[in-house]
Amino acid sequence: MATVNDTFDTSEALQLELDDDPLSRAEHLISIGISLSAEKNTNRLLENILIEAQNLTRSDGGTLYMLSDDDRLSFEIMRTRSLGIAKGGSTHQAVQLSPISLYDNNGIPNNTTIAASVALTGESVNIQDVYSNHRFDFSGTKKYDQKIGYHSMSFLTIPMKNHENRTIGVLQLINAIDEETGKPTTFTEEDQRLAESLASMAAVALTNHDLLEDLRELLEKFIEVIAGAIDEKSPYTGGHCRRVPEIAMLLADAVHHTSEGMFADLRFSDEQMYELRIAAMMHDCGKITTPIHVVDKATKLETINDRIHLVEGRFAILKREAEISALHLIHEAASDKKSTAIRSDYQSLLSKLDEELEFLRKCNFGSEYMAEDAQQRVKDIAKRRYRDHQGNEQPLLSEEEVHNLTIAKGTLNPEERKVINYHINSTITMLENLPFPKHLRNVPEIAGGHHETMDGKGYPRGLKREDMSVQARIMGIADIFEALTAADRPYKKAMPISVALKILNDMKNNSHIDPDIFEVFIKQEVYKTYAKKFLNKEQLDNCDIEKLFNE
Numbered sequence: 001m002a003t004v005n006d007t008f009d010t011s012e013a014l015q016l017e018l019d020d021d022p023l024s025r026a027e028h029l030i031s032i033g034i035s036l037s038a039e040k041n042t043n044r045l046l047e048n049i050l051i052e053a054q055n056l057t058r059s060d061g062g063t064l065y066m067l068s069d070d071d072r073l074s075f076e077i078m079r080t081r082s083l084g085i086a087k088g089g090s091t092h093q094a095v096q097l098s099p100i101s102l103y104d105n106n107g108i109p110n111n112t113t114i115a116a117s118v119a120l121t122g123e124s125v126n127i128q129d130v131y132s133n134h135r136f137d138f139s140g141t142k143k144y145d146q147k148i149g150y151h152s153m154s155f156l157t158i159p160m161k162n163h164e165n166r167t168i169g170v171l172q173l174i175n176a177i178d179e180e181t182g183k184p185t186t187f188t189e190e191d192q193r194l195a196e197s198l199a200s201m202a203a204v205a206l207t208n209h210d211l212l213e214d215l216r217e218l219l220e221k222f223i224e225v226i227a228g229a230i231d232e233k234s235p236y237t238g239g240h241c242r243r244v245p246e247i248a249m250l251l252a253d254a255v256h257h258t259s260e261g262m263f264a265d266l267r268f269s270d271e272q273m274y275e276l277r278i279a280a281m282m283h284d285c286g287k288i289t290t291p292i293h294v295v296d297k298a299t300k301l302e303t304i305n306d307r308i309h310l311v312e313g314r315f316a317i318l319k320r321e322a323e324i325s326a327l328h329l330i331h332e333a334a335s336d337k338k339s340t341a342i343r344s345d346y347q348s349l350l351s352k353l354d355e356e357l358e359f360l361r362k363c364n365f366g367s368e369y370m371a372e373d374a375q376q377r378v379k380d381i382a383k384r385r386y387r388d389h390q391g392n393e394q395p396l397l398s399e400e401e402v403h404n405l406t407i408a409k410g411t412l413n414p415e416e417r418k419v420i421n422y423h424i425n426s427t428i429t430m431l432e433n434l435p436f437p438k439h440l441r442n443v444p445e446i447a448g449g450h451h452e453t454m455d456g457k458g459y460p461r462g463l464k465r466e467d468m469s470v471q472a473r474i475m476g477i478a479d480i481f482e483a484l485t486a487a488d489r490p491y492k493k494a495m496p497i498s499v500a501l502k503i504l505n506d507m508k509n510n511s512h513i514d515p516d517i518f519e520v521f522i523k524q525e526v527y528k529t530y531a532k533k534f535l536n537k538e539q540l541d542n543c544d545i546e547k548l549f550n551e
Contacts, residue, residue, distance in 0.1 A: 032056075032198060036205040040270075045209060047089030049202040050077045053171055056198060057156065057191040060184065061085075061174035065100070065115055072099040073115055073170060080174075083150060112137040115170045118157045122167055124196055127155040128186045156187040158195050160203040168206060171199045223281045230288055239488050245280035247478035247530050252276050254524035255474065255517065262516040266470065271439040276471045279446035283475060286426030294419050297411045299364045300404040307401065308364045314396055315357045317386045322349050356381050366411040375406040424451050425460050442469060450475040455511035465514060473514040477521055480504060480513065487536055497531055498543040505548050522548070 032052045036045060050064045061080040065073035075095035077088040087093045102116050103109055110116040114136040118125055130138045130152050141152050154176050160169040175184040176191060187195075227241045256268045268276075301307040326346035333339040363370070363378060382397035397405070404413050412420060428448035436443055449472030452458035454465040465473065484503060487494035495503075501522070507513045521527060522545055531540055 043089045046076050053195055053198050056194045057173050058177045059173040060177050063172045065170040067168055071102040074099045114157050118159050119167050119170050122159050125157045126187050126192050129153055153184040154186045158199040160199045162203045162207040226285050241284050243482045244478050248280040248474055250526045250529055251474050254520050254526050258520055275440050279443045283447040283450055286423040289426045290423050294416050300366055300407050300411050301364050314386050315353055363405050370408045378405045446471045450479040453512045473517050477513050485535055496539045496541040498541050501543050
């Protein structure tokens with residue numbers, strides 16, 4: 001069977017291992033159909049269709065046209081063995097010829113050009129000699145012959161029809177070669193039947209291929225819609241959903257090309273890489289069910305709005321009450337000395353209240369860690385009393401406000417963190433309910449594992465390293481690194497690379513992330529590749545990698 005790397009001479013066409021036995025040629029045709037249906041690359045599929053058609057009919061030249069939505073036949077593949085011409089397909093040499101329109105500017109069918117006519121009528125045309133044929137306009141062919149020193153003789157032009165009997169392309173074969181003389185001859189009726197059978201199988205293969213591509217595009221567009229919905233709901237989470245796939249694919253590619261260590265023999269297939277990409281794009285789709293005031297909680301007291309303003313109002317009431325009390329005492333004071341003392345105490349109280357309010361404001365912003373003495377101070381401040389608008393005494397801070405202001409890390413209280421964490425359960429449920437095709441069946445596992453840890457202390461399923469796929473473990477590192485370095489979070493500043501890697505290294509040492517994948521992440525400088533594209537310049541600081549690994 002001829003291949004893309006043929007030497008393209010006339011004698012080669014005569015050496016094809018096909019005899020004249022109809023059964024042998026039919027069996028070969030079946031094997032061609034099987035190989036075409038298995039080909040996933042469009043360029044190679046188109047190329048193989050033309051090559052096999054040339055093999056079956058012993059033709060020297062051939063052209064494969066595809067019909068576009070605007071009713072034009074575009075030159076996809078062009079090959080002439082005797083001249084060594086091979087364009088289109090996997091050759092990376094485009095066919096520099098203008099498309100053929102099926103209709104002129106007035107909408108009149110183009111029946112003078114053989115390829116257009118075949119596409120319009122859906123009927124095959126077998127021309128014995130183009131130079132004696134007057135039905136079609138072969139002036140372009142004759143000029144091309146003269147230009148390249150070739151002599152076109154026989155033409156076999158076949159429509160390629162899909163399962164709906166709609167023409168999707170045209171297969172054109174030029175100059176059948178006589179096996180004994182090696183010279184051009186006519187295409188036989190058997191050649192035509194074989195070429196038509198091949199064209200039919202090719203059309204089915206192309207239609208199936210296009211259908212799969214359409215379904216693939218539909219899935220990706222659906223995912224983009226979900227990500228867009230999350231983006232509309234929260235621009236912070238939306239940015240995360242777009243960036244995590246970038247890191248995940250960079251890291252997966254680095255693991256794939258690793259030639260030493262744990263992953264020296266691991267190679268991801270194209271399907272596995274695509275599966276990871278889909279999983280990365282959908283890993284947080286469950287957040288679409290998470291309340292927005294939890295997803296975007298920028299401060300500890302934020303719900304629909306930041307309730308620190310209510311606390312500020314209460315402090316204003318305390319200061320007003322202090323002022324009234326001070327003025328009342330001064331009015332009743334028996335001496336100037338006593339009045340001065342009252343004013344001093346009043347000013348001291350105002351300063352203390354201002355200091356306490358400023359302290360609560362800082363607490364409200366959250367941090368990586370809140371010390372216990374700071375938490376206790378919040379509780380002490382909460383014991384102050386003020387009178388509400390009805391004159392009733394109330395604690396300065398409610399129990400719920402104290403609960404939030406004493407959050408030890410970040411801005412989420414335990415109850416809200418459970419709500420956030422539940423998004424992964426929603427993600428898994430949503431993905432497991434989707435009828436993914438076989439090559440994407442691991443998407444729920446990959447997407448749902450990015451909060452698991454290597455020691456089984458993660459969530460939601462408490463999986464250990466050996467329970468997780470490599471792709472899921474890649475997702476964990478990608479998710480964390482993006483979150484640490486993101487510059488669009490309302491509750492934290494973007495970390496420089498050195499700090500983010502230090503935290504990741506600590507997580508590795510605590511069996512939170514996969515140590516071998518983290519080593520690839522560092523040694524292959526995946527973080528640098530990502531950082532140059534997505535991080536701010538001020539985040540691109542230097543990190544002592546050798547020191548990092550020795551910690």
